[in-house]
Amino acid sequence: MRNAKLLSVTTTLLIYFALPLSAADKSKTNTNSADSNKPSYELPQPAKENLDLNMYQQIRIEGLTHSHVMDYASGLMDGIGPRLTGSPNLKRANEWTRDQLAAMGCSNAHLEDWGEFGMGWQQLNTWTRMASPDTAVFITQAAPWSPSSNGAVSGQAIWVDVKKDEDIDKYKGKLGGKIVLLGDMRDVKPVDKPLFERLDDKELAKEVEHPLTPESRDYIMEYMKRLELRGKVAQLLASEHALAVILPSRDGRNNGGSGGTIFVDSGGSLGWYSYQREHIQPLPVVIMAIENYGRVYRLLKANVPVTIELNVDTKFFGDHEHGFDTIAEIPGTDPKLKDEVVMVGGHLDSWASATGATDNGAGTVVALEVMRILNTLQVKPRRTIRIGLWTGEEQGLFGSIGYVKLHFGFAPLSTAPDQMKLPEWLRKPAGPLVVKPEQQKISAYFNVDNGSGKILGVYLQENLAEEPIFSQWIEPLKDLGVSAISVRDTSGTDHESFDAVGIPGFQFIQDKLDYSSRTHHSNMDTYERLQPGDLAQAATVEAIFVYNTAMRDQMLPRKPLPHPELEEQRKAPLKNVMPGAVEVEQKDATENK
Ligand SMILES: [Zn+2]
Numbered sequence: 111m112r113n114a115k116l117l118s119v120t121t122t123l124l125i126y127f128a129l130p131l132s133a134a135d136k137s138k139t140n141t142n143s144a145d146s147n148k149p150s151y152e153l154p155q156p157a158k159e160n161l162d163l164n165m166y167q168q169i170r171i172e173g174l175t176h177s178h179v180m181d182y183a184s185g186l187m188d189g190i191g192p193r194l195t196g197s198p199n200l201k202r203a204n205e206w207t208r209d210q211l212a213a214m215g216c217s218n219a220h221l222e223d224w225g226e227f228g229m230g231w232q233q234l235n236t237w238t239r240m241a242s243p244d245t246a247v248f249i250t251q252a253a254p255w256s257p258s259s260n261g262a263v264s265g266q267a268i269w270v271d272v273k274k275d276e277d278i279d280k281y282k283g284k285l286g287g288k289i290v291l292l293g294d295m296r297d298v299k300p301v302d303k304p305l306f307e308r309l310d311d312k313e314l315a316k317e318v319e320h321p322l323t324p325e326s327r328d329y330i331m332e333y334m335k336r337l338e339l340r341g342k343v344a345q346l347l348a349s350e351h352a353l354a355v356i357l358p359s360r361d362g363r364n365n366g367g368s369g370g371t372i373f374v375d376s377g378g379s380l381g382w383y384s385y386q387r388e389h390i391q392p393l394p395v396v397i398m399a400i401e402n403y404g405r406v407y408r409l410l411k412a413n414v415p416v417t418i419e420l421n422v423d424t425k426f427f428g429d430h431e432h433g434f435d436t437i438a439e440i441p442g443t444d445p446k447l448k449d450e451v452v453m454v455g456g457h458l459d460s461w462a463s464a465t466g467a468t469d470n471g472a473g474t475v476v477a478l479e480v481m482r483i484l485n486t487l488q489v490k491p492r493r494t495i496r497i498g499l500w501t502g503e504e505q506g507l508f509g510s511i512g513y514v515k516l517h518f519g520f521a522p523l524s525t526a527p528d529q530m531k532l533p534e535w536l537r538k539p540a541g542p543l544v545v546k547p548e549q550q551k552i553s554a555y556f557n558v559d560n561g562s563g564k565i566l567g568v569y570l571q572e573n574l575a576e577e578p579i580f581s582q583w584i585e586p587l588k589d590l591g592v593s594a595i596s597v598r599d600t601s602g603t604d605h606e607s608f609d610a611v612g613i614p615g616f617q618f619i620q621d622k623l624d625y626s627s628r629t630h631h632s633n634m635d636t637y638e639r640l641q642p643g644d645l646a647q648a649a650t651v652e653a654i655f656v657y658n659t660a661m662r663d664q665m666l667p668r669k670p671l672p673h674p675e676l677e678e679q680r681k682a683p684l685k686n687v688m689p690g691a692v693e694v695e696q697k698d699a700t701e702n703k
Pocket residue numbers: 457469470503559
């Protein structure tokens with residue numbers, strides 16, 4: 111259990127002074143004595159960016175003509191393979207990326223421990239077949255952290271339909287020795303739209319337009335409820351000595367979850383924290399291709415007995431495996447700015463049913479290539495350029511949160527009993543941010559984690575002050591397709607860990623390709639799905655963003671420091687607005703449970 115220490119900290123109030131600038135001020139760095147103690151992100155920003163177009167051109171040639179991004183891709187995806195957090199493969203990937211970074215000329219290449227994760231796990235083999243009334247070979251893979259079946263097992267299939275707690279009772283005494291199909295058969299619609307698409311101008315314009323209706327977060331609560339119910343079902347299955355569970359694969363965009371593609375991620379686990387020993391799934395679980403699931407389902411619905419045989423062969427390593435981030439640097443050279451940092455990265459971990467090529471091998475090899483390009487060109491950055499390759503992202507951004515917590519700051523989280531049941535990213539903050547001194551020394555973090563698509567622009571993460579800066583940066587990149595600046599705060603990637611503590615953190619807008627239709631968390635997320643031209647473009651563009659951030663006089667402007675502890679209060683409806691409303695006695699919130 112975590113102890114949220116409430117440290118008293120003086121947090122810097124970030125106030126932007128809208129003072130008019132003289133021409134002299136604009137051309138000088140922060141030498142003004144009144145401003146000299148302030149971090150440069152607080153000072154007024156110059157109207158014009160000093161772009162080194164010669165360096166733009168050199169980066170373009172190195173990144174586009176001499177790209178080595180696919181060499182890194184094959185090394186990581188083919189040579190190392192799936193990289194589930196806690197697994198020996200991920201540890202190898204940490205070491206391999208560290209060694210590659212050192213070999214290309216980076217300094218200080220090392221691994222940083224972000225803390226204990228849980229169980230190490232590896233899928234050795236999984237097969238599933240129908241033995242009667244007909245024989246058939248099915249497409250399945252073990253759900254992550256599924257236990258072994260300890261050899262081939264055979265049993266009658268039974269479809270279990272549990273939508274609410276009460277449904278569980280009707281299966282008591284009926285599940286011993288059975289192989290359980292858990293979950294409804296879903297619609298399998300024809301794939302009549304392309305699985306691989308480029309974002310057209312209209313869609314890109316939509317991405318730039320700010321959504322006026324906020325996205326509902328109800329699906330998170332739904333998902334949590336479903337996992338909780340599944341956890342209860344799992345207990346029943348274990349106590350009844352069922353042999354194994356088969357789950358149908360979910361669908362993807364444009365009906366991509368068919369035709370041999372299965373999605374194998376946290377949606378395939380029987381409850382929360384299946385990577386922790388105390389929450390281990392009590393019996394083997396496999397995810398099955400929807401067409402295979404459909405056949406067995408229809409036979410069972412028609413009261414035809416079905417025998418299934420399966421063998422789930424998985425291996426567990428330690429129960430207390432730690433997670434590591436790979437870190438390396440190109441040291442800054444300006445005596446005044448070398449302690450300041452710009453970071454670039456992506457997550458190195460993946461799911462385990464394929465080699466995690468687009469999620470997020472792509473962002474990893476792009477970040478490696480960014481560092482290779484800058485090393486090859488022997489840039490002498492004014493600020494230090496640092497790469498961070500995170501792990502544990504798929505289970506809740508653990509690696510980047512851990513790094514940010516250690517170096518930059520964190521929000522203390524509520525330790526109320528109902529809150530402790532939730533993963534950290536859903537827990538309520540219990541006090542203002544705790545900010546460390548290094549937080550003032552990092553200009554920005556750039557992330558690629560939306561697949562293999564080229565960079566079409568950047569999300570500002572609701573930091574409008576970057577707009578005039580980035581729009582000048584992308585002007586010479588328009589011919590590469592970089593044109594969009596969206597004010598939106600995009601979510602779901604490691605840039606959020608930085609943004610959460612007031613550091614400018616950015617995820618690029620990427621072309622969509624077949625990411626959400628076919629590759630994201632699927633058994634088809636392989637090297638073949640990577641688009642070499644797109645990745646070379648992404649590395650070139652990201653290298654230029656990183657270089658510009660390292661070279662400009664000031665750090666990038668910031669949003670005011672977040673106050674997560676005030677969010678709930680700020681979102682609460684206004685009181686005493688409705689004329690004529692009478693006061694009603696407040697019911698105790700716990701009574702409704
Ligand atoms: Zn990812």
